[in-house]
Amino acid sequence: MGSFAYVAPKSVAEVTGLLSEIAGSGSRAQIMAGGTDVLVQLKTVDRSARTLVDIKGLPETARLEIGESETYIGAAIPSAVLNENADLTALFPGLTEAADLIGSTQIQGRASIGGNLCNSSPAGDSIPALIANGAVCVIAGTGGERVLPVEDFVTGVGRNALADDEFLLGLKIPNPGPRTGDAYLRFIPRTEMDIAVAGCGVRLDLDEQGICTAARVGIGAVAPTALLVPKAAEALIGTAVDDAALAAAADACSEAASPISDKRGTVAFRRKIIGVLMKRAGAIARDRAAARS
Amino acid sequence: MSKVHVTTRVNGDPVEFLCTPEQTLVDVLRDTLDRTGTKEGCSTGDCGACSVLLNGRLVCACLVLAVESEGAEVTTIEGIATEEGLHPIQEKFLEHAALQCGICTPGFIVATKALLDKHPEPDEETIRYWLAGNLCRCTGYDKIIRAVQDAATTLAHEA
Ligand SMILES: Cc1cc2nc3c(=O)[nH]c(=O)nc-3n(C[C@H](O)[C@H](O)[C@H](O)COP(=O)(O)OP(=O)(O)OC[C@H]3O[C@@H](n4cnc5c(N)ncnc54)[C@H](O)[C@@H]3O)c2cc1C
Ligand code: FES
Ligand code: FES
Numbered sequence: 001m002g003s004f005a006y007v008a009p010k011s012v013a014e015v016t017g018l019l020s021e022i023a024g025s026g027s028r029a030q031i032m033a034g035g036t037d038v039l040v041q042l043k044t045v046d047r048s049a050r051t052l053v054d055i056k057g058l059p060e061t062a063r064l065e066i067g068e069s070e071t072y073i074g075a076a077i078p079s080a081v082l083n084e085n086a087d088l089t090a091l092f093p094g095l096t097e098a099a100d101l102i103g104s105t106q107i108q109g110r111a112s113i114g115g116n117l118c119n120s121s122p123a124g125d126s127i128p129a130l131i132a133n134g135a136v137c138v139i140a141g142t143g144g145e146r147v148l149p150v151e152d153f154v155t156g157v158g159r160n161a162l163a164d165d166e167f168l169l170g171l172k173i174p175n176p177g178p179r180t181g182d183a184y185l186r187f188i189p190r191t192e193m194d195i196a197v198a199g200c201g202v203r204l205d206l207d208e209q210g211i212c213t214a215a216r217v218g219i220g221a222v223a224p225t226a227l228l229v230p231k232a233a234e235a236l237i238g239t240a241v242d243d244a245a246l247a248a249a250a251d252a253c254s255e256a257a258s259p260i261s262d263k264r265g266t267v268a269f270r271r272k273i274i275g276v277l278m279k280r281a282g283a284i285a286r287d288r289a290a291a292r293s
Numbered sequence: 294m295s296k297v298h299v300t301t302r303v304n305g306d307p308v309e310f311l312c313t314p315e316q317t318l319v320d321v322l323r324d325t326l327d328r329t330g331t332k333e334g335c336s337t338g339d340c341g342a343c344s345v346l347l348n349g350r351l352v353c354a355c356l357v358l359a360v361e362s363e364g365a366e367v368t369t370i371e372g373i374a375t376e377e378g379l380h381p382i383q384e385k386f387l388e389h390a391a392l393q394c395g396i397c398t399p400g401f402i403v404a405t406k407a408l409l410d411k412h413p414e415p416d417e418e419t420i421r422y423w424l425a426g427n428l429c430r431c432t433g434y435d436k437i438i439r440a441v442q443d444a445a446t447t448l449a450h451e452a
Contacts, residue, residue: 006297006314006360039317039356040337052314054361080350104426105404107338109352 001039002047008054012169015053016142020165022051029053031167033061033076034110036103037119053167060140060169061114066091069175072138075114075168079126080105082113091175093288094182094201094281098129101186114168120154120225123196127154127226129184131218132201135173141166151218151228179206181288183281186220187273189264196221197265200253200277202285204236210290212236217249217282222257222274229256232278241286249282250275301362303328304372312359319343319354321362322369330370330399334428341427344400345369351407353426370399373406381451382406382444391440393431401427405441413449417442 009015015031022029028050032038038052055061061076066087073082079099082088089096102111102125113126117137130150137148142165150171154160162168176182186199199220205213217232231252239245259270296311303326310325317336322328322345334342336355343354346368347361373380382405385391392398401424408415408423415423420441421434429437 001315001317004314006358008360035358035361036338036356039358043336052358078350103338104341105407105423106341106344106351106353106426107356109347109350110356 002042003049004042005051006054007051008057010057012058012060012140015055015058015167016140016165018051018053019167020142023164027051031055031118033112033115033118034078036107036111037115055167058169063170064088067175071173071175072170073113073173074170075118076112077114078108078110078112080108083108092133092173092182094184094203094285095126095129095133095173098125098184098186098199098201101125101184113171117150117153117171118160118162118168120156120158120160122157122224122226123199123221124226125184125186125196125199125220128199128201128218128220129182130171130173130201131226131228132184132203132216133173133182134203134216135171138169138172139166140169145169147172151226154225157224176203176292177205179208179289179292180204181206181285181290181292183284183288185277185281185284187265187277195264198222198257198259198270198274198277199226200274200281202278202281204241204282204285204289206241206286206289210240212239212241212245212286217253217278219253219257219274219278222259222270224258227256229253231256236282241282243279246279246282250278253278297360299360299363301365301367303367304369305366310359314358314360316359317355318345318347318357318359318362318367321359322354322367328369328371332396332399334396339426339428340397340400341404341424342397342400344403344427346403346407351404368403368406370403373402380406381447382409382441385440385444385447386437389436389440389443391432391436397427397429397431401429401437405444408441409445409448413452414445415441 061074063074065072116126182203184201186196188194201218204215215233215236220226232249235248254275332342334340
């Protein structure tokens with residue numbers, strides 16, 4: 001393992017102060033939540049010296065709060081804890097299913113969606129589901145807090161919008177309406193424990209007649225960053241989310257994708273499969289929305 | 294690198310040790326505390342050989358820093374059997390020959406304990422998904438699944 005120091009501050013101000021002090025001194029600080037990316041990277045690809053700043057102990061990153069109109073999910077909460085919360089899984093089944101896909105039971109005991117987002121991998125499973133759900137990042141820095149939509153957070157492979165003195169406190173997600181449903185599906189070559197070849201998150205609202213009034217679609221692993229696909233949403237809005245609408249949304253996803261070929265899948269395969277996932281996730285979100293009313 | 298003083302509990306016993314920030318929980322369990330029942334296979338969270346419970350939650354001890362166990366409750370394979378004898382999960386692994394070389398077995402048993410504490414009557418699919426992070430290159434898994442199912446039945450009758 002690379003060499004590092006470890007600190008576990010107890011307040012947000014202490015964390016941001018440390019981050020800016022360490023960056024100012026020309027050294028490297030890195031936030032750690034569950035460590036399932038950080039420690040693997042320290043053991044393998046990036047052994048350079050740093051100070052690990054463990055943020056699990058802060059009330060702000062550990063808090064889960066289901067409010068009247070929105071839900072706050074602390075950045076460091078392990079996905080196993082999220083999935084044990086029946087209220088949360090009932091509100092956001094697609095998002096919690098995405099969190100449930102991250103690694104094994106053991107990994108889920110530690111892995112957070114904050115870490116999944118901040119690791120900023122193109123294939124991070126929670127990211128398309130967060131984008132579909134309209135999630136907003138709550139970011140703390142030395143100058144105070146700011147918010148940023150998840151689709152604007154990841155700026156490139158392994159890169160994000162956080163400044164040197166900033167870290168993610170949590171995610172704010174608008175609660176579903178009376179006829180809202182969400183879903184996330186990914187494709188992997190086996191049934192468990194693999195990295196997404198493509199992933200698609202959908203959230204949509206239906207009116208009393210079953211017509212779609214709002215929609216958001218997020219796609220992952222088919223571009224350098226997960227993407228919001230407004231054209232896919234437009235294809236669904238005003239329709240009954242029938243096969244024709246889903247097929248149009250699927251085409252929009254395939255067009256928005258700019259995938260790479262690797263051992264998990266070719267460009268052509270990824271383009272096609274992201275459309276298939278859109279259709280299936282869209283149908284699940286529609287059925288969930290209809291079942292909720 | 295200066296050492297850190299950590300106070301924790303392992304299998305109910307208060308434990309203190311000195312470690313460097315870079316040492317993982319599995320390093321300290323095996324090399325400092327001489328609890329060698331926990332195995333290290335991959336060191337990267339893929340194989341589950343290092344499975345332990347940290348504050349009751351199943352984790353890979355190769356991806357937990359030893360310093361993170363400050364004030365925590367750690368349960369390892371050594372904490373599964375009681376003074377009366379082996380735990381029913383251990384009995385069933387023996388009975389069903391759910392092991393060959395045995396390197397994966399402590400991890401499977403700790404993971405099974407966590408499973409049955411949470412889902413006392415799991416179906417086969419639940420068992421297979423729960424244990425998907427525990428790899429075994431000897432048994433072909435079926436005997437492990439049978440052992441877990443039998444252990445679940447036995448524990449349900451005892452309860
Ligand atoms: C065996 C295995 C299987 C996996 N399977 C999957 C999978 O199927 N799908 C998937 O998407 N991922 C998978 N992963 C990757 C990893 O588990 C996830 O990305 C996880 O969600 C990371 O969360 P964490 O809390 O462990 O993050 P950490 O490792 O603690 O942090 C991850 C990154 O984010 C930064 N960070 C963390 N929290 C914050 C914060 N609050 N503010 C600012 N920066 C922060 C860290 O500095 C680091 O760069 C797997 C990993 C392993 C080891
Ligand atoms: S040694 Fe920890 S998961 Fe393999
Ligand atoms: S018994 Fe040998 S790896 Fe499982």
